[in-house]
Every structure is written in C-alpha cells, then in structure tokens.
Amino acid sequence: MFNYIIRRLLYSIPILLGVILITFTLDSVMMTPNEKASRVLGPKAVGKTRTEWIHNRGLDRPMPVQFVNYVKNLVTFNFGTTWVTGRDLSETFLQGVGPSLCITLPGFFAALLGSLGLALFQVFVRNSPVDRVLTLFSVALMSVPTMVYVIFAQAFLALNLRYFPAYGFAYEPGMLRFLLLPIVIFMLINIGYDARLYRAIFLEEIGQDYVRTAHAKGVSTARVLAVHVFKNGLIALITLVVAQLPKLILGSLLIESLFGIPGIGSMLVQAIQTGDQPVVMVSVFLGSALYLLSLIVTDILYAWADPRIRLS
C-alpha cells in the first residue's frame, strides 16, 4: 500500500511538470518582461523603476534558469505576491478556502443525495414516461447557464420577495441565511449532470447476474435497488465523486462572485477582471495538483471498497 502510494505520487510528477510548463509558457514565454512590467507598474513607468522591477523578479535571466526557479517556487508553495493588490498569494488562497467550502461542501452533499435518489428512482421506473420526463428534466437543469440561475434567484427570491439577503457573507450563527441560496443553486447546477451519469451506472449494474439471483430469492425490487445495486454501483461512483474534490476547494467562480462570498472563486473573478495573472496561474497549478491527489485517493478507496482490487 505504502509503496503503491509512493509510486503513484512519482507518476504524477511528469503531469504536474507538464502543467507547470503550460503556465510557464503562458506566463513567461508568451509575455515579454517589458509587457509584464507595464501591466503591473503602468505604461508610464519606464527607465529605472521598470528595469529594477524586472531584475528583482529575475525576469532578465535566461529562460531555463527562470523555469527552474518557477518550478522551485511552485512546488515549495512559495507563490509570491499578486500583481494588483500586492498581497501574499498563499495567504489569500488559504483565506478563501473556508468561505468556498461553506458553499460547495453542503451543496455537493445535497447534489449527491439528490442525484443518487433521482437516479435510483429512474432505474426503478426505467423506460416509463416518468423516467423520460425526469431525464428531460435533468438535461434541462444542465442547459441553464449558472449566472442565469443566480441572477433570477437574486431578483425574485431575494430582492422582490425578500426571503433571503441577495448578497454578503459573515461568520456568525445566522450565516445560513446568506448560504442557503448559493447552496441550492450549486446543487441545482450539479444535480442534472450527476443524475444522468449515475442512472447510466445503475442501469449497467441492473443487467448483472447477482440482480437476477436476488430477484429469484424473492427480494423485493426496492430492496434489490437500494441495497444490492446501490452498493455495487458505489464502486463506479467513487471516481466521479472524488474527481470533484478540486472543484469543491476552488469554489464556484460565478456563484461566489455574484453572491459576494469571499472565497477562492470570487478572488479569481476579481483577478480575471483586474488582469491579475499570477492568481490565475497559481490556481491552475493548485487545481491540477489537487486533481492528481484525488486520483490517488480514488485508487485507495477502490481497493477499500472492492477487495478484489489489489494495489501493487
């Protein structure tokens, strides 16, 4: 097991290097140091200020040297500062994780429960008109852009009917009133897509021999679905569920920025609008690192859920 984890970590290194190469190319090869300096310091800052800025960041050194430094900084989590606000990047990211998870974690579990229930029910009534209507409903849910959900919910539920505050966030006992609407929207966005995937997985399971055996033993259809099929389908579900880990930590850009939740998503949208490139590049790196980590977690969970799989 331990050997396996070490080996998987080693396998992730080339991929992570590839990702760093992509961000480095975008960051340093496609943009000259002068372009960068004029973006940060303004086009008027020329002469000594500019050359000093370039020199302090090592942007005047040969490309390979820059790349090695770039990699070194990223893997030691020394991300430097943002361009616009000048704040420390790792600190900003750490601050954003809490508010992001406040939305994504409950939203994720609500979507998981909802879509699993929906999928199992659809398998129960499979190929009936109800099943078709629910499938259409799932497709419809995933065909609406996120901002449309948010804008209409804000306009009608928050501003017109005043059920919820339209905007804001605070760590306090009554914070749920800020969170409820974003959480529900996060759930709605994911539920349609997930339910379709889970339905396909369960439908595949239902053709297996053990299902026929269970029916032959006289087990009720509901119990076959809820216990037998669900448990076996769970193994296939692990990949889909764990792969969402980076999405949860990085938050949802549109939901957070539109609801004024100070998570990583809002921070990214702000960076996009002010042209704060380092924030975006670092988040690309972090997102990819988290994804690779979640792949390893998936494999370990697989071995735990299915004893036939041996990690070696």
Next chain:
Amino acid sequence: MKETLERLWEHWITQDLLVIAGFALVFWLLRRGARNERWQRAFQRMKRDRSGLISLAVVLLYLGIGGLEMLRIPGGPYGTRSILDVFTAGVAQEKTYSAPLADELLNSPRHEKLNGRHLLGTDVLGKDVLVQTLKACRTALIIGALTSAIYVPLGALLGILAGYFRRRVDDVVQYLYSTLASIPEVLLLVAILMVLGKGLGTMALALGVTGWVTLCRLVRGETMRQSERPYVAAARALGQSHRNIVLRHLLPNVMHLVLISFVLGFSGIVLAEAVLSYLGVGAPVGTSSWGAMIDSGRSELARDPAVWWNISAAATALFILVLSLNILGDSLRRAFDPKRT
C-alpha cells in the same frame, strides 16, 4: 500588401464564401458518413425518435437564423448588412426601453408613443429585443464552428493514431491529455485568454486547445476495439499501408463518435461562450452575444420597474439551443448504440 490582404479578408464576398464553405463541409461530411451501413441504420432509428427529430428541427432553425445573419450583402448605413437585417429592416427604432407589446415608452412621463409594436420589447438603445436575440445567434454559431474546426480534427486524429499504433504514440497522447485533463477547465481557459487577449478567434482557440480530450479518449478506445476486428487484420494481410488502414478502414468506423461529440460539444461551447463573455474574457465589447445580453440584463433587473425582457430573451434563446443540442446528441447516441441506453 498586408493591407490589401486584410481588406480582401474582410470583404463581404470572402466572408460569405467562408460561411458557405463551412456549411458545405458539414453537409459533405454528413453525406459521406451516410454511406456507411451503420449510419444508415442509425438514421432509420432516428426517424422514429420524436424528441430527436424535434430537437433537430430546432437546431436547424438556429442554424438558419445564424446563417442569415452571417451572410452579408452590400447596402445599409455601414456599407454591408446581413440578410437578416434586410428581413428585419421594417422593425421600428425607439428611443429607449419599452415593455413587450407596450404602446408607449417605459416610464415615460409624457406617455410618449412608440413607432411600432415589439413582441419582446426594446433595449436601452431602443432596438427590438427579438431582433437582437436572433442576431446574437451568429456569435454562438461562429464560436461553435471555429472551436469545432480546431478540436474535432485534433481529437479524432490523435485518438485514432494512439488507438492504432499504441506503444510510444499512445504514451505521448495519453500524457498530453492526462496533463490537460488534470487542470480545471475554466481556469485553463481563463489563463489562456488572459494572455492572448479577448476576441472571438482567441476564444475559439482556447476552447479548441482544451476541448479535444473527451473526443480523443472516446476515439482512442473505439479504435483499439476496432483494431482487434478481423477487417483490420485482413487489410493488413493484403498489404495495405498504415495510412490507408487509418483513413479508409478505421476512420469511417469511429466517425459516429465524432458526430455525437460534435453535437454534444457544441452545446458545451455555447454555454462556455456565455460564461466567458460574462467573466469578461470572452467576446469583445460591442459583439452582440447572449452572454453579453445576460451580463447587462443583471443591472436592468434591479431597475424600477425591472427590465426583465432583455435578459429573459437571451437566456431563453441560449437555453433552448443548448437543450436541443443535448437532446439531439443523446438521441444520436441512442440511434448509433441502441443496446446501451
């Protein structure tokens, strides 16, 4: 020299020819595909699938409207205008907002009369919202077409090569797509667009470069399965070149995956265009796109009385196109692969 070329490129005849060529290419590919027996069986099944046919009709309607807006002819105040402009030339111009089917301007103290009726009202500049919504079709279609023109050949080719040659080629292709797949898609798109700058072309490039992974995986898997079949061994035994086997034998047998991914991918691209435009890294300012309409609609909803028709029209138009593409893609998948629901 460069200037002449640019003028030639921007000339309406060139642009029209490109649009016609694009439509012709898709049509030709579909005709070529339809020779395949598997495609013919799938089309027979499609004919009995009512939801598939309805969604196909809706998609064709959007294609028609977008096509009319893309084709330009001389005339109008700017030198050229689109065929859609000719059709909608009779629609009256107002001073500013008016509600759907109202007969006076919105919030007008002097109850100023409108020049005409507007089914979906008018926007801040007094333009008819229905016409604006239809015109925005063009942006969605251009992005979808340009992106597909990049990612479809890339994904199909890499997938088929990886599946056929395996070993080294497969290792390289797998490495490439694992790397891309490990990055959250929105972030990569934003990173690319921040460096390359706004614009329809760069947006299509960014979406195309990141979008080939799913198609490539599908094609690679199917090619591996097909390569095991006797017809490939027979072709090889007859001394066919690798090129011939890939292009003449394998490609037609994986093209259905390309068609399905093209349709489903198109819906994803249209959605992504709206989101990216909304984030401010998408369509340049002044392009009429649904994303931009939704963006401006947000502050309009907060007005008193709320201006809801602009954003609703854009959101509905976007929703119906994406929904139809998703349903059409599902129904194509069912038609080609009836055993798997």
